[in-house]
Amino acid sequence: MLPADMSVKVVDHPLAAHLLLALRDRTTPPALFRTITKRLTTLLMIEATRDLPTITRTVSTPLEEASGETLAQPIVAVPILRAGLGMLDAVVELFPEVRVGYLGLERDEATFQPSEYYAKLPPLEDATTFVLDPMLATGGSASAALESVKKAGAAGVRMVSVVAAPEGVKLLQDDHPDVDIVTASLDRQLNSTAYILPGLGDFGDRLFGTQP
Ligand code: PRP
Ligand code: URA
Numbered sequence: 001m002l003p004a005d006m007s008v009k010v011v012d013h014p015l016a017a018h019l020l021l022a023l024r025d026r027t028t029p030p031a032l033f034r035t036i037t038k039r040l041t042t043l044l045m046i047e048a049t050r051d052l053p054t055i056t057r058t059v060s061t062p063l064e065e066a067s068g069e070t071l072a073q074p075i076v077a078v079p080i081l082r083a084g085l086g087m088l089d090a091v092v093e094l095f096p097e098v099r100v101g102y103l104g105l106e107r108d109e110a111t112f113q114p115s116e117y118y119a120k121l122p123p124l125e126d127a128t129t130f131v132l133d134p135m136l137a138t139g140g141s142a143s144a145a146l147e148s149v150k151k152a153g154a155a156g157v158r159m160v161s162v163v164a165a166p167e168g169v170k171l172l173q174d175d176h177p178d179v180d181i182v183t184a185s186l187d188r189q190l191n192s193t194a195y196i197l198p199g200l201g202d203f204g205d206r207l208f209g210t211q212p
Pocket of ligand 2: 203
């Protein structure tokens with residue numbers, strides 16, 4: 001059961017489904033994998049920003065005054081290295097004034113525990129922060145990243161992933177019930193080496209062409 005204040009939004013759109021299947025396809029080469037990741041992240045971000053607060057502003061068109069809505073708060077994006085980097089371009093294109101922070105986290109292959117090897121975060125207090133990591137597997141990396149951005153002052157935080165496993169969603173529900181998750185798919189389960197099934201393999205390796 002989800003705590004009342006937490007939501008998991010699985011983007012329901014034929015284009016998102018089409019792009020996700022291409023990412024799952026093992027024959028998709030890295031160059032195309034990167035392009036598709038960017039397109040899918042655009043769709044995920046549209047959903048993740050759907051309820052951002054706005055303020056009313058009036059501008060002068062060439063003909064008369066018009067009032068409309070403008071974003072009320074700055075946006076921060078924090079990709080988790082390496083794989084989250086594949087999602088960053090889409091966010092920068094949608095929000096050119098985004099502040100970008102970086103967290104380097106690596107999962108131990110035996111224990112699946114994440115360790116942080118790099119952190120560089122911008123001011124977060126006045127912004128909505130989007131943590132970007134395509135794979136929410138055990139959830140250990142995402143949970144550690146959310147802990148880091150909150151410690152650094154982030155208040156409104158959202159998690160954006162491409163594929164989430166039930167185990168990872170559960171961990172975030174327990175550790176960060178205030179953080180909403182937006183994803184393209186809630187997959188079935190983890191395998192014995194904590195890879196997501198059916199998943200799409202090692203995202204970082206497929207993105208950067210480093211498959212063994
Ligand atoms: C992968 C992935 C996530 C993490 C998810 O990163 O990009 O960050 O695993 O797993 P978790 O939910 O069980 O923590 P990895 O540690 O392989 O590093 P990389 O992105 O540098 O390849
Ligand atoms: N990290 C990945 O890149 N893929 C998985 O399936 C799990 C963790």
